[in-house]
Amino acid sequence: MKNRTAPPSEPSSTVRRRRVFYIPGYDPIHPRRYRELYRKEGVAQADISGYQIKLIGRQSPGTYGWQVTGRMDGSETEAEFDVLFWSDIVRDSMNLNIVQTYLLMARTAWTYIASGTLGRLMRLRKGPVIAALYPVGMLILQLVLALLLGHILGYVASVFASRVPLTGEGTGFAACQMLTSVTYWAVLCLTVAVLLQWFRKIDNKLYVYYLMHDYAYSARSKGANAPELEARLALFADLIAEALRSDVDEVLVVGHSSGAHLGVSILADLLRDGRLPDDGPALSFLSLGQVIPMVSFLPDAHRLRRDLHELSVQTRIAWVDVTAPGDGCAFALCDPVAVTGVAPETGQRWPLILSAAFTKTLSPARWKELRWRFFRLHFQYLCAFDQPGDYDYFRITAGPLRLRDRYQGRRASASRIETPVSKYTHMAP
Structure with a gap:
């Protein structure tokens, strides 16, 4: 060193x-x-x-x-x-719905993992890597919780639906099964949508969507600057x-x-x-x-x-x-x-x-x-x-x-890290 x-x-x-x-x-x-x-x-x-x-x-x-x-x-x-603010560019990049955010999460995770970048970053400091993985883990957890609650409520609703008396022709077993299934899926989907929206509404406390878009912004272009940022x-x-x-x-x-x-x-x-x-x-x-x-x-x-x-x-x-x-x-x-x-x-x-x-x-x-x-x-x-x-x-x-x-004459920190770690070192496209 x-x-x-x-x-x-x-x-x-x-x-x-x-x-x-x-x-x-x-x-x-x-x-x-x-x-x-x-x-x-x-x-x-x-x-x-x-x-x-x-x-x-x-x-x-x-x-x-x-x-x-x-x-x-x-x-x-x-x-x-x-x-020198670029908050308007940031807001535009965050203007995605929930489904788009989950797709963005998958693409960002793939970019860092498939390129070998994630593993190399962990050799430096685990803290910022954990911070980068936090929104991925939390988005998955939010989806799992939403699906679990949706399944429970959908099952309960379908049980009640199966006990509703049906009248008229063609109201046999098949009709009852169809009503039960439709009720289950309708309640599950509604629950997932409402809960995911609620999670997003409280993101000012969780910082999940914010951090996800932060790390995704550079990962979209694999480290190259977007045209609007270059301008x-x-x-x-x-x-x-x-x-x-x-x-x-x-x-x-x-x-x-x-x-x-x-x-x-x-x-x-x-x-x-x-x-x-x-x-x-x-x-x-x-x-x-x-x-x-x-x-x-x-x-x-x-x-x-x-x-x-x-x-x-x-x-x-x-x-x-x-x-x-x-x-x-x-x-x-x-x-x-x-x-x-x-x-x-x-x-x-x-x-x-x-x-x-x-x-x-x-x-x-x-x-x-x-x-x-x-x-x-x-x-x-x-x-x-x-x-x-x-x-x-x-x-x-x-x-x-x-x-x-x-800082004239000031020595650099003795515990600084200078070991080359990046897989990609080329400076010309």
Whole structure:
């Protein structure tokens, strides 16, 4: 395992103005949730860490965002946030009925199993694989429960139907049998339909349909980006390129969960297209709770594998990847370049792999409270820590240091995973 540290930095300078582009994961909800999360958790972290953060809504048109003023370490920094949302694409992909969802489940499971991807992912971290299998198991369980209850109610209803006296010609044994059978199947089908609809109605508590569509979105095309997503990434790249021509000291791109691999591709496109001005602001990339192997291990993820490789060797963009073993939904401490098998033999610079170490940065009481709230823990990177370490989302986004300067000389986590595992490593279709 290479003893990697953050590459040398340019001369340090105080950040007075920063543009932050936040790329959410697969999320159908309006981006205002991220503003309110930042407002609430920023205040909490400021109280704990002894600095000040003030957030106001942004009045200018364009993408959804807000403005922040941070006063910390003897400096004042202004940060303007933009949420690069693709929630409309997510909602469209989730617009399937129950039967279509079950068919999608079968196709997604087949894609991951038949390609050998599922077994290889389990060699890295079992947590996110279990999270991926959870909706499959729950959908099957829901169907079994619905069928079982439907069978019981259908049987009871058919018994009552068999005792109904029939009159008229042709109302013998055959007619009675037909009435019993029709009653049984009608009640069974109605029960299954009602119960499955009820399960879907309470999915905001179970996250079964949500997670199923999440994992299925990339699996549909075996890791290739859908045309509508490629078009959105090009739009995001234009917005970041415009910010790189503005009067700011740092442009910071933050990719959370599935948004991490979108960030990789956006930044790789900017590099390839020569859209990073030589005299522009520093460009930095912070990936949080990444699930990149879920996509990069798929057969047709050629573009993502090439983007990972190119971003790992360049010198213009500082890339820090933060995960935590306590986050069961992320590939914690897995170097996404190395485990995908596209790291160069020599000269890999990025990402710098760091642990948010939830068991140390959250007090025992707070950790006990959150330990089994898996979905909430997956968002902890965006929240306050009551025993903060050297990772602080609010210092990074609203503080006076560039990302590269903040982690200058910082050693990568000693427990990171760099073993190449993916079966598919080709970077060209």
